[in-house]
Amino acid sequence: MDRENGESGKGTWKKQVDDIxxxxxLKEILGT
Known part of the structure; x- marks a missing residue:
């Protein structure tokens, strides 16, 4: 259970990084 929670937490963090x-x-593409 704890391990699963940690992994999903990491996944959420990585997803945020990917979104950023x-x-x-997108900003660079629109800027050029």
């Missing part, structure tokens, strides 16, 4: 990267890429 996507937003940054």
């Amino acid at each position: 990267k996507k937003i940054f890429e």
Whole structure:
């Protein structure tokens, strides 16, 4: 149970990072 919670927590954090990267890429594409 604890391990599963930690993994899903990590997954959420990684998803946020991926979302930020996507937003940054979009901004660069729109900026050029």
